[in-house]
Amino acid sequence: MEKEGLRAIATQSALFSGLSDELAELLLSASTTRQLEKGVVLFHQSDAPERFLQVVSGLVRMTQISAEGTQTTLRIMRSGDLVGCVCVLQQFPYPATATVVEEAVVLSWRSAQFLDLVKRHQAIMENTLRIVGRYTKEMVERIGDASLKNVERRIAAALLRLAAQAGRQTEDGFELQFPITRDDLAEMAGLTYFTVSRTLSLWQKQGLVSSGRQRMTVFMPDQLAEIAYGRKQTAACLRGPNSGKSMQRPI
């Protein structure tokens, strides 16, 4: 990617949002640009945070490995997303492994250098805080998804997340932009790939999705959302009538 194109894309992102030209220039010039092919690992779970990255193009997958040895995809990062930001700010070990799943261009800052910039410039800190906040919100939503018991719901929720993070809208619906296996989905939903396969077969018959080898298109996202989050038989209202104090299981 030529230098100007990169600059144009990078400076449109949330991290650069609202910065003065000089400040944006300063931030950009402190970074190095890297082009990374599919399969490259940016960092490993539990590594010390040395670098802070912004995805300019391509896709990066964040995966966590559990105590049981099973991998879980936390989310897919794409253009504009910050990778490893929380860890760099807090000097925590990375909680997940970052792998390129579609050839990517990233901006990269050394940990200490970025910390310095953040501390020195209020506007950068403000942007960082906003991004971290959004990330937190997504994690909280993901916890909600993980607590779903119904299998179809979990798969639907996982698919919708993926579509939002790495989907391309086509005439038919959302198409996932990178090769996704049944096993990947199973990981995200906390199931086996057998169960995922059976469920997808069912949905395919119903015309909800189309899926082949490492390929996935969601035809009817609305209906998927209905499956995932829709009130069905379990019509427990999200909010009781008691809006004031008390009740709500006063434990």
Add this chain to the structure above:
Amino acid sequence: MEKEGLRAIATQSALFSGLSDELAELLLSASTTRQLEKGVVLFHQSDAPERFLQVVSGLVRMTQISAEGTQTTLRIMRSGDLVGCVCVLQQFPYPATATVVEEAVVLSWRSAQFLDLVKRHQAIMENTLRIVGRYTKEMVERIGDASLKNVERRIAAALLRLAAQAGRQTEDGFELQFPITRDDLAEMAGLTYFTVSRTLSLWQKQGLVSSGRQRMTVFMPDQLAEIAYGRKQTAACLRGPNSGKSMQRPI
């Protein structure tokens, strides 16, 4: 609580950390103090964020309700914790309901007022960012816990979280400071209270814990941690030998 005692406790927290005396005074004086009895709801899930709170004393429980209508306890907040901070900063609806589970004193800022303070004072923003970051980290860990399939692991993980957030160390181990039912634990672990009861009975026989009616003491936290996170039969190594690029399931 008398005014001076409150001030002493509040200004020791992470939010006030490193602030100049004047700034701390400014921040403190912008807040109102509220004493809340058990059962009071600070805000409901999906409410617009009107207030931002710091717990000074007591305990507040954050619970989320899923699409299936099941409640999940996200975490217990105690002295020094910020409640609703992310939402206020981003103007997101609260993702969870906050309920007092042990008589609490909280500082409360109006949303707009706190936003103003944060924007105006770098030091406050820095503290906020740090706190939000820590919160994010906990949520990511929680996602890992939620992906555990083994029942004992999930219960152990939930108990350890609770002990860390609301446990008091006694001569015997960690004792939970507020009434906790089997059902509460079941929620946190994504199980039924029958299963929790059976598991706790087993652990009690083994001397790991002692639990009665709404009461819970962990005698051997190390062993619980071993159950939750210990490598057992599934000795899948956390990090493969390939530390450089490539591999790691190049999808």
Add this chain to the structure above:
DNA sequence: CGTCACCTTGATGGATATCAAAAACCGTGG
């Protein structure tokens, strides 16, 4: 001392993991 909420334990069923085997798909190299 009765009532209510919480807890325990047993029996059963159902959903999903597991095991097994074959089919579809893709890249590769003859």
Add this chain to the structure above:
DNA sequence: CCACGGTTTTTGATATCCATCAAGGTGACG
């Protein structure tokens, strides 16, 4: 172009674990 091998996917049979249902016990509190 076609045959081959490996990977992914599908489908079926079985086993297992946990939710569900049922019944009774226990402790707290009026």
